Amino acid sequence: MDTPVAALYLISVGALAMCAFQAALLARSSSYTRACWTFAVICMTFALFQFANARQQLAPDLVAAISAHKWVNFFSLMLVPQIWYLIASLDGRAMPFRVTYGVAAVSAWLVAENFGAPFGYRFAQLAVDAPSELPWGERAFVLAGETTRAYTVNRLLSFGAVLYAAIFCVRARRQRARFSNGLVWLSVVLIVVTTSLAPYSDEGTLKLPYLSGFGFLFLAASYLLLVRREATQRMTEKIRISAALEREVASHKLASLRFEYALSNDALTGLPNRAGALDKLRAMFLASESSLTRMAVLLLDLDRLAIINGTRGYEAGNQLLVEVAHRLRSTSGVSGLVARLGSARFVVGIAGHKTWAALEREVEAVLAAVKPPFTVSGTVLNMTFSAGVAIYPDHASSAEDLLASAALALHQARDAGPGNLRVFHPSLQQSLSERIGLENALKEALEQGQFYLHYQPQVRASDERVVCMEALIRWQHPTLGLVMPDKFIPLAEATGAIAAIGSWVIDAACQQLANWREIGFTDVRVAVNLSAQQLLLSDLGDTVQLALQRAGLSGEDLELEITESVLMQDPQRSIERLNALRGLGVRLSIDDFGTGYSSLGYLKLLPVHAFKLDRSFVRDIGKSEKDLEICATAVGLARTLGLEIVAEGVEDAVQAAQLRKLGCHLLQGYYFARPLAAHAATALLMEDRESLRYSSTRESG
Numbered sequence: 001m002d003t004p005v006a007a008l009y010l011i012s013v014g015a016l017a018m019c020a021f022q023a024a025l026l027a028r029s030s031s032y033t034r035a036c037w038t039f040a041v042i043c044m045t046f047a048l049f050q051f052a053n054a055r056q057q058l059a060p061d062l063v064a065a066i067s068a069h070k071w072v073n074f075f076s077l078m079l080v081p082q083i084w085y086l087i088a089s090l091d092g093r094a095m096p097f098r099v100t101y102g103v104a105a106v107s108a109w110l111v112a113e114n115f116g117a118p119f120g121y122r123f124a125q126l127a128v129d130a131p132s133e134l135p136w137g138e139r140a141f142v143l144a145g146e147t148t149r150a151y152t153v154n155r156l157l158s159f160g161a162v163l164y165a166a167i168f169c170v171r172a173r174r175q176r177a178r179f180s181n182g183l184v185w186l187s188v189v190l191i192v193v194t195t196s197l198a199p200y201s202d203e204g205t206l207k208l209p210y211l212s213g214f215g216f217l218f219l220a221a222s223y224l225l226l227v228r229r230e231a232t233q234r235m236t237e238k239i240r241i242s243a244a245l246e247r248e249v250a251s252h253k254l255a256s257l258r259f260e261y262a263l264s265n266d267a268l269t270g271l272p273n274r275a276g277a278l279d280k281l282r283a284m285f286l287a288s289e290s291s292l293t294r295m296a297v298l299l300l301d302l303d304r305l306a307i308i309n310g311t312r313g314y315e316a317g318n319q320l321l322v323e324v325a326h327r328l329r330s331t332s333g334v335s336g337l338v339a340r341l342g343s344a345r346f347v348v349g350i351a352g353h354k355t356w357a358a359l360e361r362e363v364e365a366v367l368a369a370v371k372p373p374f375t376v377s378g379t380v381l382n383m384t385f386s387a388g389v390a391i392y393p394d395h396a397s398s399a400e401d402l403l404a405s406a407a408l409a410l411h412q413a414r415d416a417g418p419g420n421l422r423v424f425h426p427s428l429q430q431s432l433s434e435r436i437g438l439e440n441a442l443k444e445a446l447e448q449g450q451f452y453l454h455y456q457p458q459v460r461a462s463d464e465r466v467v468c469m470e471a472l473i474r475w476q477h478p479t480l481g482l483v484m485p486d487k488f489i490p491l492a493e494a495t496g497a498i499a500a501i502g503s504w505v506i507d508a509a510c511q512q513l514a515n516w517r518e519i520g521f522t523d524v525r526v527a528v529n530l531s532a533q534q535l536l537l538s539d540l541g542d543t544v545q546l547a548l549q550r551a552g553l554s555g556e557d558l559e560l561e562i563t564e565s566v567l568m569q570d571p572q573r574s575i576e577r578l579n580a581l582r583g584l585g586v587r588l589s590i591d592d593f594g595t596g597y598s599s600l601g602y603l604k605l606l607p608v609h610a611f612k613l614d615r616s617f618v619r620d621i622g623k624s625e626k627d628l629e630i631c632a633t634a635v636g637l638a639r640t641l642g643l644e645i646v647a648e649g650v651e652d653a654v655q656a657a658q659l660r661k662l663g664c665h666l667l668q669g670y671y672f673a674r675p676l677a678a679h680a681a682t683a684l685l686m687e688d689r690e691s692l693r694y695s696s697t698r699e700s701g
């Protein structure tokens, strides 16, 4: 082609049309919808402007060139308000829009002028009547001549648009990275340069066709490139976010499932927790109601779990709980309920029976399942359970009430000591409130000095001389009166008050012995009872040592009594504890011997000095052959092991004689003396000394 400029114009027509199409497409995904549409229209107008330019350049004569030139004018007049509008819509403020309408009105007037005037609105006179030669030798119809005032007006409007665009770009540069791109700035400069060349061509100083279309093409291409890149980025980001969201939703679903499970299940054992248990109980309750059957709720408390946790570690405690859960689950039927309510508390729901007897059989089966020893990390542990039972419809009229009634029964069972079972009874309600009152009073008892000790002598079987005084705690409450240890020691254990109370007892008993020593009772020692919780305390050794030091006593002056059932719970650890205490030189004895099912093999290992035969055997020793036999066996056992044996609860001379015959070393009981206040105990010791003097003088006499 020998008209390369015209060819370039035609190519730019295609390119600008493509840009228009692209901008229209972008209008859908960009956040600048209005600006994109305007931009598309501008691209299209520029395409037509370029086409009209090509037509003018290729025109065969002046008439055709002027006609094409009027279209060139028309499209350039259309562009001015469009560009104003584009910038105004990017700017987004009301004022520039208003200006845009003014510009459009002026442009409309110029369009009318353009088609009415003989050479278009631009020229008053034409200085050209044929194609002219361009600087690079090509020939094209480029018009020039005397310009009009209307043309100046349009130039002002175009200049205004360029100025507005520049101001906007500078302002937007600070906020929007998109406008601060180098390409955009380069195209703006190109537009300004190509547009400012037009007046020189119009005057004929420069033989050049209008180039602003190319300047704009550069802007359109680079701008669309940027917007497209941003749109792609945004799309990728969108895809990434929606994928992440999907993952999030999925994991949220899983988490909420887990959460729901955790809300109604116990993490350790996998059994339902309190909430889960209540749901199931309610369902069972409704079924029992409609089928007119009975339903039982059995609450089980694993006794002295704290001891296992404290001595063997929480891991062992946890294993134990898991094993309990396993046993309970395997005994209860599919329709039954087994749940864990608290740290050591389990609930078993039994339903579908018409009679009490059938329910009783099931309760017994559950208790039998948890009775055998548990093996935890290779250690055999004998555990007991306190149990409370309540039955529908006899004891409650709703699932919640049934659980509460069973809890009351359990409270009573716990008060009776480890391993007890109680069935709900309405009077429990009252005893519970009493218990709460007692618990509150107990908190202040030590500070208020409401505790004191009684002393009960242990006498040698051979000559009835007092060798030991057992300290027995008493609580004198201002309104409740005298409270016996059986009633408040379990409470003190449950509330943790036992640590302070226990230390006080050890200290007070040692002080009393020191007093006795001062007045010359050098042969007597003192015995103190230790509770299960106390044996657990890590500072027990320190407490004992300090009390001995303060009273100026040595280890052998003190005896510590520990009940057999406590030792049997965790035999191995008990042995370790007892060895540590023995290291201090104190004497150790097993209290209530015969009630804890100790095995002979185990007894051999216990580092103790004495067994205290439980008074339940002593009581009927004269009446029951069996009890006599048990006492004889126990005494034989103690002798084999080289230990002393003390008989508790000796109430009459017959018992004393029989026990003496069996070979008991020491005797204790009402027959010799009741537990006595300190001063009475002192009097008894004096009497004891007197009788010795008397008998020795008699012997010597």
Ligand code: C2E
Pocket (backbone or CB within 6 Å): 456, 471, 472, 473, 484, 485, 486, 489, 502, 505, 529, 530, 531, 561, 591, 592, 615, 648, 649, 650, 651, 668, 669, 670, 671, 675
């Ligand atoms: P225990 O150590 O077996 O004490 C003997 C209990 O039997 C005492 O009851 C005593 O009064 C009673 N008793 C003594 N001789 C006879 C008798 O001939 N016939 C009858 N029926 N009973 C007799 P007490 O003082 O009520 O103490 C009960 C239990 O409370 C004690 O049993 C002991 O385990 C515990 N206890 C007492 N004082 C303390 C203490 O300071 N700390 C701790 N942890 N427990 C204590």
Ligand code: MG
Pocket (backbone or CB within 6 Å): 470, 529, 561, 591
């Ligand atoms: Mg005792």
Ligand code: MG
Pocket (backbone or CB within 6 Å): 591, 592, 612, 614, 615, 648
């Ligand atoms: Mg006892």
